[in-house]
Amino acid sequence: MHNSKTFAAGIAATLLATMPSAAHAELPAPVRALIDAAIADGNDDTVRAVIGLARDTNPDDGAELDTILAAYETQLAANAASAAAAQEAEIRNAGLFDNWSGSGELGAFNSTGNAENTGVTAALGLTREGINWRHKLRARADYQRNNGVTTSEQFLAGYEANLLINDRLYAFAAALYERDRFQGFSGRYSVSGGLGYQVIDDDNMSLSAQAGPAYRRTEFADGTSSSDIAGNASLDFDWQIAENIAFTQDASAFVQSGSSTLVSATGLQAGISSDVSVRLSYTVEHDTNPPIGALKTDTLSRITIIYDF
Template sequence: MAAPAPAAAPFDANVPPPAPAAPDAAQNGGWTGSGEFGFASSRGNSHTENANAKLGLSQENELWKNNIYLNGLRSKGETSVTDADGNTVDRFSTTANRYDTGASVGYKFDPRSYIVTAARYEHDDFGANLWQGIVSVGYGYIALKNDRAELSFEVGPGYKRYQPAKSTRPELNADGTPVVDPVTGAAVSVPYTPNTEGEVVGRSLINGKYRLTENTALEDTLLIEAGSKNQYYQNDIGLSVSMTKKMALKLGYQIRYNSDTQPGTVSTDKLMTTNLVYNF
């Protein structure tokens, strides 16, 4: 005779239903992703608009550690310019226009060590370089990875090409002396585009993440591309606070440094963002 089935547990309206199971990244090969967007606009005594967006995809499983990203930034604002009559006027014009994209493919030798090939391209209408691109190969090591913290390193050689920003230089006479404006007596400057540069560089990447609480996380990424002509450093630090399983708010701060700059441009660019993040 079969044993009687166990009695069902009594229903309690005060007990919430069990949460649905979290999506397992292993079901899609270890791929995860996130998208960010931020926008700000002001009207009145001043007129400014700025927007930034980020898209990132990453994969990590027993064999691969891959990453793809695409970022964009565009800003407009009132700037003071001098018209043809010599008058100073305010115009609403673009003040920032930058995008960058990159990818890395890492093949694991073991759970901690991997070989990585990376490529990056950036275009910046207002930066020290109009564009820059690099390809590299190197060694990666995962120093720490658990439920709360991650820390990894990559280092290796690469080759970089970049176009320095447009600038001005004194106009010269046939004998090499500067041309002088007959009215003002000042030297006359003419626009010019520097030659494209290329060099072998050393690339290193440090990536760290730390979960402060169940819904708050801190992450920091330091990229170094150092050559004999130009040294480029970029550090991105972000603090994210989860609102739901998929949505979060993120405060980010970025510092970018180029050692080789043209007259009229500075070496360091800084950017602070507050974005809405969607994780998938």
């Protein structure tokens, strides 16, 4: 948490500046040594418990204990402010390729709908947190080839930038590229923007929602294309059920006059180690008016190994 000797020295300096020397002598030396040891250890719960016990066993020394606790809390606040300032300075001075975190996935999939087969899936997700900005990159590929013939081919790449307005509200701008010839399009390009809100932000559960206008251009496999103004909305739910088990539910919708697209992705993730986990997921994608000859609904079941970095 902090350097114990530096922390204890800081409290000692505060006490010398605020406490009369006579008052310092009132508290029995063994009790004061126990409090000093708890402060040096750095566990906040232990420090408060020891001071509380000292207050119960030495009721006449309440004023000195109040002074010790006040000095401790002052030093805690100073340390927190110093750490926050150092973190902010590190973020502001970070280079373009610094402060990224993310995960990589590799596994297998089984699809039904416009392509019914089993193949290989891979994905990469990156996030960069700044002072007021957050950047997210993602990419996924599902691919299979049998006897020299491609039987499944789905690619996705996206970028999203968030401008943090306050602790919960943010503005976003996003770009998305998709390719799925078996679904009837060789390229689908989307740009969107709007507002997002962090509905739930707890240690074990989070839920965010965002919505706004979008523009989408689709290049069909037959050589034709269409461009549409759409509405875009999405939900991102994460629930840490237990220490090593997490549930995720993502949903998104592009609603437009042509073919609207609805996507739901449900996942269950189990940790193997601090950096490695196994994920089972099920994705449903529904197009309300797909190209002639294409089915409206595709499903994709995946099992992947995830490495966090």
